Amino acid sequence: MTGPEGARGAHPDKRTLRRGFLAVRNTLPSDDVRETGLVLAERALEVPELARARTVAAYVSVGGEPGTAPLLDALRARGTRVLLPALLPDNDLDWGVYEGPASLVEVRHPGRMALWEPGGERLGADAVTAADVVLLPGLAVDARGMRLGRGGGSYDRVLARIEAAGAHPALVVLLYDCEVVAHVPREAHDKAVHAVVTPSGVRRFP
Numbered sequence: 001m002t003g004p005e006g007a008r009g010a011h012p013d014k015r016t017l018r019r020g021f022l023a024v025r026n027t028l029p030s031d032d033v034r035e036t037g038l039v040l041a042e043r044a045l046e047v048p049e050l051a052r053a054r055t056v057a058a059y060v061s062v063g064g065e066p067g068t069a070p071l072l073d074a075l076r077a078r079g080t081r082v083l084l085p086a087l088l089p090d091n092d093l094d095w096g097v098y099e100g101p102a103s104l105v106e107v108r109h110p111g112r113m114a115l116w117e118p119g120g121e122r123l124g125a126d127a128v129t130a131a132d133v134v135l136l137p138g139l140a141v142d143a144r145g146m147r148l149g150r151g152g153g154s155y156d157r158v159l160a161r162i163e164a165a166g167a168h169p170a171l172v173v174l175l176y177d178c179e180v181v182a183h184v185p186r187e188a189h190d191k192a193v194h195a196v197v198t199p200s201g202v203r204r205f206p
Contacts, residue, residue, distance in 0.1 A: 025064030037067020049170035145192035145205030
């Protein structure tokens, strides 16, 4: 959901990989995407940090992304405070609280696909630093836990903000099984995630 590629996403190998993973996602039937979302919600709650989290920063999946809606609702039903992003004009992210499907609004950003964002009060970009777990969108993760993002740089800013605040949330990415790969290119600003959740289970990284 991070938008078009920016300077940080310009690594040529990453561009090639992104095109390949997106091409596969674009062929997935909507029923498969929905079914994956249901399974991922069950699997994700097997991650101890997510099961006990008081605040989770998440996102609303779009297109062929593994569906997050069942997980958002499962977390909210447990009493977890769920924060969702709102894209700002400079590609940074503001945050709002998820109050159920009816609280989402469809926002069409110029030059980007429509996104579902929280329709209530905006809490500011620093709100994410209070999260116990941050769910990161991605296209792939490798054996080191290095995540391949969409290339817009939004979550690079989020992770830098979290680090600057001295916060240490668990970083988790939701993917299809075929998107866990041997290697993705790493750049200096890239940070490893702590776990990946796929329909077949949870894999943790050192």
